[in-house]
Amino acid sequence: MSAQREMKEKNPWHTPATIIITVIGVIAIVALVTVAVLQNKPLPKKYKYGIVLDAGSSHTALYIYGWPAEKVNDTGRVVQVHSCKVKGPGISSYASAPLNAGESLKVCMLEAKDQVPSKRHQETPLYLGATAGMRLLNIENSTASDGVFQAVSQALQTSPFSFQGARIISGQEEGAFGWVTVNYLDDRLKQGLETTGALDLGGASTQISFVSDNYDGSESPKNSVTFRLYGNDYNLYTHSFLCYGKDQVLRMTLAHQTQSGPATVLDPCFHRGYTAIKNYTVLYDTPCVSDRKPQPAPASFNHTGTGDFQECQRVVRNVFNFTDCKYSRCSFNGVFQPSLQGPFGAFSAYYFVMNFLNLTDTSTPLEDVKKKITNYCATPWEQIKEQYPHIKQKYLAEYCFSGTYIITLLTEGYNFTSENYPNIKFIKKIKDSDAGWTLGYMLNLTNMIPAEAPDKPPLPHGGYVSIVTIIAILLFVLIIFSLRPIWPRCSKRPQII
Numbered sequence: 001m002s003a004q005r006e007m008k009e010k011n012p013w014h015t016p017a018t019i020i021i022t023v024i025g026v027i028a029i030v031a032l033v034t035v036a037v038l039q040n041k042p043l044p045k046k047y048k049y050g051i052v053l054d055a056g057s058s059h060t061a062l063y064i065y066g067w068p069a070e071k072v073n074d075t076g077r078v079v080q081v082h083s084c085k086v087k088g089p090g091i092s093s094y095a096s097a098p099l100n101a102g103e104s105l106k107v108c109m110l111e112a113k114d115q116v117p118s119k120r121h122q123e124t125p126l127y128l129g130a131t132a133g134m135r136l137l138n139i140e141n142s143t144a145s146d147g148v149f150q151a152v153s154q155a156l157q158t159s160p161f162s163f164q165g166a167r168i169i170s171g172q173e174e175g176a177f178g179w180v181t182v183n184y185l186d187d188r189l190k191q192g193l194e195t196t197g198a199l200d201l202g203g204a205s206t207q208i209s210f211v212s213d214n215y216d217g218s219e220s221p222k223n224s225v226t227f228r229l230y231g232n233d234y235n236l237y238t239h240s241f242l243c244y245g246k247d248q249v250l251r252m253t254l255a256h257q258t259q260s261g262p263a264t265v266l267d268p269c270f271h272r273g274y275t276a277i278k279n280y281t282v283l284y285d286t287p288c289v290s291d292r293k294p295q296p297a298p299a300s301f302n303h304t305g306t307g308d309f310q311e312c313q314r315v316v317r318n319v320f321n322f323t324d325c326k327y328s329r330c331s332f333n334g335v336f337q338p339s340l341q342g343p344f345g346a347f348s349a350y351y352f353v354m355n356f357l358n359l360t361d362t363s364t365p366l367e368d369v370k371k372k373i374t375n376y377c378a379t380p381w382e383q384i385k386e387q388y389p390h391i392k393q394k395y396l397a398e399y400c401f402s403g404t405y406i407i408t409l410l411t412e413g414y415n416f417t418s419e420n421y422p423n424i425k426f427i428k429k430i431k432d433s434d435a436g437w438t439l440g441y442m443l444n445l446t447n448m449i450p451a452e453a454p455d456k457p458p459l460p461h462g463g464y465v466s467i468v469t470i471i472a473i474l475l476f477v478l479i480i481f482s483l484r485p486i487w488p489r490c491s492k493r494p495q496i497i
């Protein structure tokens, strides 16, 4: 008994100093790891929002963007959280009843009120940008265009959001911001990767924007837009062709075919069996064709389809001027264009049309693409209507023309060949956000893309926590080993002193 008591008394683990050191060591390690984990835990996500109304020539669309409040400058963080298509035509169609333009936005504005949490309403910027439809109305009748802007501004001022103004964006802005959107969503800007060119086809204008090693802005400086984004410099080539959206080109081809004011037009860009009475005054009521109205002309003409792709392409070619060029190289209409470079994203009406025609796969050889459009054009109108009963007849009737225009614009206008046609990707969305100018426009106005690359913490949160934990465990082991000299001797037989 007494020998056992003596052994217990001599056990060094039971000295108060060792016990205190060990307890303090363990508490310190647990506290260190806990503080490291808690202090660096990502904060609960609070979202901020921005709203852009795209007032296009054919319709208006509202886009709501959201991003985590605490990390604004991080690339790829801003995403589209909601979109709403305004019922009715584009705001330029309300020239004679501008109040209705404001009224037409109400349903989408109510949706926006529901989508953005009410405590964020006041700080959410709201922009309206109008494109080629309003550019044309402004050329034709600037008083009417001012009236439309006044009406839509009044309607938007009554919203709970922070309305930042309604304006016409230039063709250059439309092209450049479309390019920013595509490359931001693809995460190419921050990483300094090769950029994607942007091809945008609207109803009243079309844009082409890309970076080319052969373009530094010295030849045709009006096509140059420079950006410094995340520490990288970009010299972007961009051009917007007013009147070369598909709706205005359709009018131009009809104007070409009605030069002599006939009562009947046999149009190869529409299906056999298609026939409609069209009004001369309505057809020529746009600055893209107004100076060509035949004098005298009957009130209307019979628009009849013959469904012939090759003939249609001949008609479409007439809207391009391929001869005048004072630069080293041109696309068309005497507009400079450097050599095409890199991949391209083609969106808006490019996508609608090519998706309908089942032609979004650009590995399909160009000759086969043309064959497919030839077959579609040659299909009788009655058969087309039967085959696609759920698609709007206005769209259905125009896909033959639109497909022909797209292929002609890409290959003969912009000079895409069988070699680089596969570089084009027809896209609607990138990572759930629509491709278009609106996101780039908002990122620019809210200064959300910094000129310089933002500083990054040396380690991500996970890496930081792991390293602190490993160091803490090593320290613990070290403490235990440093106590080794006062460890109890481990032997089976108790040593009796």
Ligand SMILES: Nc1nc2c(ncn2[C@@H]2O[C@H](COP(=O)(O)OP(=O)(O)O)[C@@H](O)[C@H]2O)c(=O)[nH]1
Binding pocket: 055, 056, 057, 058, 059, 090, 131, 132, 133, 201, 202, 203, 204, 205, 245, 246, 247, 348, 349, 352, 353, 395
């Ligand atoms: N097939 C099809 N065409 C569409 C659809 N939505 C818009 N479009 C057409 O796409 C073009 C886009 O026009 P818009 O965005 O108003 O262009 P803007 O000229 O750039 O202002 C117009 O020709 C529209 O008629 C759709 O859902 N399907």
